[in-house]
Amino acid sequence: MAESKPKPKIKKEAVPIPKQKPEVRRRNFNEVALGYTEEQAREEANRCLQCPKPQCIQGCPVEIEIPAFIKLLREGKFEEAIAKIKEKNSLPAICGRVCPQEEQCQKFCVVGKVGEPVSIGRLERYLADWERAKGIKVPEKAPSTGRKVAVIGAGPAGLTVAADLAKLGHKVVIFEALHLPGGVLVYGIPEFRLPKSIVQAEVDYIKKLGVDLKLGYLIGRTFTIPELLKERGFDAVFIGSGAGLPQFMSLPGENLGGIYSANEFLIRVNLMKAYSFPEYDTPIRIGKHVAVIGGGNVAMDSARSALRLGAEEVCIVYRRSREELPARKEEIENAEEEGIICKFLAAPTRFIGDEKGWVKQMECICMELGAPDESGRRRPVPVKGSEFVMDTDTVIIAIGRTPNPIIQRTTDGLAVTRWGTIVADENGKTSIESVYAGGDIVTGEATVISAMGAGKKAARAIHEFLMNKK
Amino acid sequence: MYKIVANKELAPKIKLFEVEAPQIAEKAKPGQFIIIVINEKGERIPITIAGYNAKKRTITFAFNEVGKTTKQLGLLKEGDYIWNITGPLGNPSEIKNFGKVLCVGGGVMIAPMLLQVKALIEAGNIVTTVIGARIKDLLFFEEEVKALSHSFYVATDDGSKGYKGLDFLKEILKNEKFDRCVAMGPVVMMKNVSEFTKQFGIPTVVTLMPIMVDGMGMCGVCRVSVGGKMKFGCVDGPEFDGHQVDFDELIKRQRMFLPEERLSSLLWELQGGCKCGGK
Numbered sequence: 175m176a177e178s179k180p181k182p183k184i185k186k187e188a189v190p191i192p193k194q195k196p197e198v199r200r201r202n203f204n205e206v207a208l209g210y211t212e213e214q215a216r217e218e219a220n221r222c223l224q225c226p227k228p229q230c231i232q233g234c235p236v237e238i239e240i241p242a243f244i245k246l247l248r249e250g251k252f253e254e255a256i257a258k259i260k261e262k263n264s265l266p267a268i269c270g271r272v273c274p275q276e277e278q279c280q281k282f283c284v285v286g287k288v289g290e291p292v293s294i295g296r297l298e299r300y301l302a303d304w305e306r307a308k309g310i311k312v313p314e315k316a317p318s319t320g321r322k323v324a325v326i327g328a329g330p331a332g333l334t335v336a337a338d339l340a341k342l343g344h345k346v347v348i349f350e351a352l353h354l355p356g357g358v359l360v361y362g363i364p365e366f367r368l369p370k371s372i373v374q375a376e377v378d379y380i381k382k383l384g385v386d387l388k389l390g391y392l393i394g395r396t397f398t399i400p401e402l403l404k405e406r407g408f409d410a411v412f413i414g415s416g417a418g419l420p421q422f423m424s425l426p427g428e429n430l431g432g433i434y435s436a437n438e439f440l441i442r443v444n445l446m447k448a449y450s451f452p453e454y455d456t457p458i459r460i461g462k463h464v465a466v467i468g469g470g471n472v473a474m475d476s477a478r479s480a481l482r483l484g485a486e487e488v489c490i491v492y493r494r495s496r497e498e499l500p501a502r503k504e505e506i507e508n509a510e511e512e513g514i515i516c517k518f519l520a521a522p523t524r525f526i527g528d529e530k531g532w533v534k535q536m537e538c539i540c541m542e543l544g545a546p547d548e549s550g551r552r553r554p555v556p557v558k559g560s561e562f563v564m565d566t567d568t569v570i571i572a573i574g575r576t577p578n579p580i581i582q583r584t585t586d587g588l589a590v591t592r593w594g595t596i597v598a599d600e601n602g603k604t605s606i607e608s609v610y611a612g613g614d615i616v617t618g619e620a621t622v623i624s625a626m627g628a629g630k631k632a633a634r635a636i637h638e639f640l641m642n643k644k
Numbered sequence: 645m646y647k648i649v650a651n652k653e654l655a656p657k658i659k660l661f662e663v664e665a666p667q668i669a670e671k672a673k674p675g676q677f678i679i680i681v682i683n684e685k686g687e688r689i690p691i692t693i694a695g696y697n698a699k700k701r702t703i704t705f706a707f708n709e710v711g712k713t714t715k716q717l718g719l720l721k722e723g724d725y726i727w728n729i730t731g732p733l734g735n736p737s738e739i740k741n742f743g744k745v746l747c748v749g750g751g752v753m754i755a756p757m758l759l760q761v762k763a764l765i766e767a768g769n770i771v772t773t774v775i776g777a778r779i780k781d782l783l784f785f786e787e788e789v790k791a792l793s794h795s796f797y798v799a800t801d802d803g804s805k806g807y808k809g810l811d812f813l814k815e816i817l818k819n820e821k822f823d824r825c826v827a828m829g830p831v832v833m834m835k836n837v838s839e840f841t842k843q844f845g846i847p848t849v850v851t852l853m854p855i856m857v858d859g860m861g862m863c864g865v866c867r868v869s870v871g872g873k874m875k876f877g878c879v880d881g882p883e884f885d886g887h888q889v890d891f892d893e894l895i896k897r898q899r900m901f902l903p904e905e906r907l908s909s910l911l912w913e914l915q916g917g918c919k920c921g922g923k
Contacts, residue, residue, distance in 0.1 A: 351860055353681045353688070353728040361862075390679075390730035392860055396667050418862040422874060429867055429874070429893055431900045438863035446687065446857065452911050455687035455713060456857070457904030531896035578861055580879070 186289025235627025270299025316343035329357020331414035331613030334629030427525030436572035461567030468572035602632030675737030706755035750829025780805035838886030
């Protein structure tokens with residue numbers, strides 16, 4: 175990059191994004207980050223070097239032409255800038271908020287070698303929010319091809335496939351098992367990180383593309399994949415059913431009241447809006463002392479939600495040390511600013527209940543880090559005799575999710591790995607002709623953007639398959 | 645949106661709905677359930693399917709008006725709509741020729757029990773059916789069940805009709821050899837029946853409806869201990885071996901949100917939701 179001439183006086187610090195103050199936001203469900211103003215966005219956009227050989231794009235799973243949209247932004251051509259993003263990404267308001275940019279585009283940003291990288295995610299968010307405020311334009315669609323595609327799951331992968339195929343002129347029907355579309359975007363990620371009105375707006379955009387959305391259809395039960403292909407006139411199927419089954423620990427007392435899987439807790443709070451109980455019908459009960467087991471983004475989301483629901487103290491219990499926390503750094507910082515306590519190198523061994531069958535204490539054991547395991551991280555090893563008891567009346571188990579098995583069980587000939595994920599090549603092609611898959615159901619639990627990336631590739635492959643058919 | 649095409653009161657506070665839901669009517673089998681969301685702010689509640697008719701494109705189900713959602717549901721009339729119904733969920737019942745089958749249905753679950761009895765008889769079984777309720781006014785489907793079953797008994801908790809309680813089952817079990825027992829009803833009833841049949845070594849299947857949220861394996865709130873192992877009511881069930889289920893744990897788990905459920909129902913009544921002004 176020596177030959178590129180950076181503009182003079184590139185600021186090393188990124189323009190900070192305005193946020194709700196920690197002492198305020200820890201008790202409300204409003205969005206934490208407030209977003210750039212136009213001035214801030216243009217100032218941040220000016221930090222981009224417009225590298226002749228941009229590095230950032232290789233970090234983007236959906237290959238957005240990042241320097242191009244930033245250039246349009248700083249020229250004030252917002253309409254064209256958002257259109258540039260949408261050539262590759264149908265859900266920019268979501269990605270601008272929940273992508274781990276520090277691990278992706280921003281990791282490769284050349285400015286990042288001398289200071290903070292350009293805040294690409296915040297700029298994407300700015301443009302998406304600007305567009306939504308003025309009304310989203312529906313792009314031109316290709317003429318109808320007469321081909322019909324069933325998409326299973328209205329999460330990030332499914333919505334991406336649906337949008338891309340609809341734009342190419344195919345008829346798309348999404349079958350979503352829950353009563354609202356969005357998948358993990360609505361049941362998993364909390365309102366304060368991703369307002370549901372934004373998900374709704376992005377879904378509305380996809381509906382405007384002509385995509386038909388069927389809610390409350392559990393494929394495998396309501397219809398099976400062979401039925402969709404043979405009896406219901408679909409030419410291809412995309413499976414984006416996600417990683418939805420909660421893992422438990424098989425510890426004594428795990429079925430006591432007050433012990434939730436993170437999935438249950440987040441579904442109640444996010445999808446069912448239990449934070450507005452009794453206006454909304456689904457309840458949630460939060461005690462004074464909440465323990466969250468696990469160290470990923472789901473654990474952070476659960477802990478921060480528990481705090482907002484009125485818990486006095488929320489403690490994250492993680493079996494490794496701070497260095498190994500899998501959650502996004504930004505979310506860990508946000509959580510700690512809000513007053514979440516982290517207890518490292520500890521894991522529960524049993525739960526102790528009261529006479530009504532409600533959890534009142536959790537026994538834990540201290541861990542130390544041993545040799546690295548197959549994940550490359552140092553394996554936590556229990557320290558003999560180090561058990562201790564902590565008082566807790568609410569426990570949230572956030573130790574991971576596994577693929578939902580219902581489709582695999584009801585689709586003959588669909589190859590599955592020993593972890594229960596569906597076998598698919600880099601274009602999403604499965605062992606059955608005309609059936610494609612992508613997202614967590616293929617990779618195991620991963621990120622929103624990697625699911626969208628898989629959706630993009632699968633859409634291309636499905637399009638090719640449909641156009642060559644017969 | 646799912647249109648209610650028939651609404652029948654089976655007993656005080658127990659209603660039977662017939663609802664247009666073609667995709668469920670085509671696929672439903674005995675033993676399966678649906679999840680209902682009554683409106684945008686509603687909770688997701690599981691209800692056992694009591695009937696289906698692919699030609700009419702409808703399903704039927706019965707419910708007890710006990711909480712806010714079921715009370716609201718009870719106010720809906722023919723021609724009204726339910727916001728969302730998902731199904732059919734759960735594994736269908738195992739229906740084959742077992743030989744002699746004892747069916748015990750209690751409370752609102754008498755409705756799906758009738759479907760079960762029909763299917764078992766069609767499969768060639770000799771069926772003895774017991775239906776029970778707290779008091780005689782809460783009994784329904786007596787004629788229908790009686791007409792189908794090879795033998796038929798009625799029981800009430802207070803003895804206002806038929807046998808008082810279920811202890812008489814021990815006598816029946818002593819005198820007759822059954823190959824299978826199917827119990828659907830309140831948890832305490834299923835627990836008692838399972839204890840009786842265990843003494844006589846009769847394989848017993850119970851239908852569990854623990855608290856559920858998604859009803860398709862995502863949340864795990866419906867977890868039950870069966871033979872010491874954790875099972876999910878929604879995807880591993882809803883039917884389980886009655887001799888292996890930890891009923892006491894299930895009873896505790898069913899009461900987890902009782903204070904919130906009462907509050908929700910009370911507030912709704914006070915706000916005039918039930919059109920009775922809180923009386």
